[in-house]
Amino acid sequence: xxxxxxxxxxxxxxxxxxxxxxxxxxxxxxxxxxxxxxxxxxxxxxxxxxxxxxxxxxxxxxxxxxxxxxxxxxxxxxxxxxxxxxxxxxxxxxxxxxxxxxxxxxxxxxxxxxxxxxxxxxxxxxxxxxxxxxxxxxxxxxxxxxxxxxxxxxxxxxxxxxxxxxxxxxxxxxxxxxxxxxxxxxxxxxxxxxxxxxxxxxxxxxxxxxxxxxxxxxxxxxxxxxxxxxxxxxxxxxxxxxxxxxxxxxxxxxxxxxxxxxxxxxxxxxxxxxxxxxxxxxxxxxxxxxx
Numbered sequence: 092x093x094x095x096x097x098x099x100x101x102x103x104x105x106x107x108x109x110x111x112x113x114x115x116x117x118x119x120x121x122x123x124x125x126x127x128x129x130x131x132x133x134x135x136x137x138x139x140x141x142x143x144x145x146x147x148x149x150x151x152x153x154x155x156x157x158x159x160x161x162x163x164x165x166x167x168x169x170x171x172x173x174x175x176x177x178x179x180x181x182x183x184x185x186x187x188x189x190x191x192x193x194x195x196x197x198x199x200x201x202x203x204x205x206x207x208x209x210x211x212x213x214x215x216x217x218x219x220x221x222x223x224x225x226x227x228x229x230x231x232x233x234x235x236x237x238x239x240x241x242x243x244x245x246x247x248x249x250x251x252x253x254x255x256x257x258x259x260x261x262x263x264x265x266x267x268x269x270x271x272x273x274x275x276x277x278x279x280x281x282x283x284x285x286x287x288x289x290x291x292x293x294x295x296x297x298x299x300x301x302x303x304x305x306x307x308x309x310x311x312x313x314x315x316x317x318x319x320x321x322x323x324x325x326x327x328x329x330x331x332x333x334x335x336x337x338x339x340x341x342x343x344x345x346x347x348x349x350x351x352x353x354x355x356x357x358x359x360x361x362x363x364x365x366x367x368x369x370x371x372x373x374x375x376x377x378x379x380x381x382x
Contacts, residue, residue, distance in 0.1 A: 120144055136355045145312050145355055147292060149194065150201040150218035153251055157359060162203030162214055165240065166233045170197045174228075177260040186260070190221045198229035199254070202237040204246065208363035210370070213241035215250040217298070219291075224254035226298050227261045231268025234302060235275035238286075242278060247285045247366055252303040256296015269301035276302055285369035287362065290317050290340070290349065304348070308365055310358070311340035311349040 117126050123142035132139070136156045137146040154162055177183040191197060199221035205214050215237045217224045234250070241248045257265040276286055288306035290299075292315040299319050303309075311317060318325075318338035326333050336342045343349045353361045 138355050143313060143354070145292065145314060147219055147253070149220040150196070150216040153216050154201065156355060157251070158205040158207060158214065159209070160206065162201070162205040164201070164203040165237060166200055166202040167197060169229050169232055171227055171229045174264060175260070175262055183260040186222065194218055194221045196221065198227065198233070199224045200230045200233045202233050207249070207359055207366065210363055210366045211246055212366065213237050213244070213246040213248045215248065217251060217253045219253040222258065225256065225258035226254055226268055227258035227265050228268065231271050234272045238272070238275040238279045242282045242284060245284065247287065247370060248279060249287045249289070249362065250302065250306070251289045251291060252294040252298055253291045254294060254296065254298040256298060266297060269297050272302040273305060276305060283371070285366070287365060289358070290315055292316050295319065295321070307369065308351070309349045311343065311352050312355055313340060313352055315340040317343055317349070
């Protein structure tokens with residue numbers, strides 16, 4: 092064998108990169124259809140830089156956008172059960188397991204203690220990625236516990252709502268959460284502690300009819316769908332055409348059902364201002380009072 096062939100470097104066989112090996116750098120806005128650099132989207136609180144469309148967020152990303160640091164988590168120890176042995180196209184436990192694997196949490200809620208521009212708050216964040224943010228027994232219990240703990244620790248409560256409504260697989264057990272959460276929030280109010288609710292897209296059904304809309308200040312995100320029943324159901328029921336933009340945040344602000352619409356990129360600052368106004372002076376950090 093010739094020496095040149097013996098020492099010739101053999102190039103390794105490299106397979107072409109698959110789609111899984113290539114990170115997605117660009118996305119397309121579902122509203123304006125413009126291409127968006129995903130890193131810029133994340134830095135801009137997941138709001139389209141071209142048209143201002145607010146992308147839906149899971150609980151973890153919402154926490155990153157709204158709070159100074161990750162929450163000191165309270166939730167996560169309660170798991171839902173199939174008390175009714177519910178079965179449709181698949182069993183309720185199968186649906187729960189799939190949602191739990193997807194989100195890494197036992198149910199559609201994240202609660203804990205955190206800070207917004209240095210102001211300590213109790214927080215509850217609904218996770219639409221978990222079965223459409225549906226309200227079951229665990230969601231109601233965690234929100235009630237968060238309200239009770241906020242009262243015990245003298246904290247205001249900030250809740251981020253994102254839900255398709257009550258969880259049908261729990262039937263009346265889900266509907267009971269409307270009363271449970273309302274009573275817990277009333278107890279928080281009796282202590283003179285503020286409760287701020289942020290309505291995101293979508294906030295519907297029993298969530299809208301209970302804890303999401305009984306706050307001291309109701310904030311909505313631009314363009315958010317907010318209502319009890321869907322527009323199509325209402326239109327078929329009353330047999331009338333609905334106004335343009337019906338059940339969107341802007342329509343509800345015009346008709347007095349929400350107090351303010353705040354762009355997600357400005358929410359942290361606006362919430363901090365509200366909290367400083369609503370909280371007793373002694374509960375606000377000294378550096379906050381000076382500013």
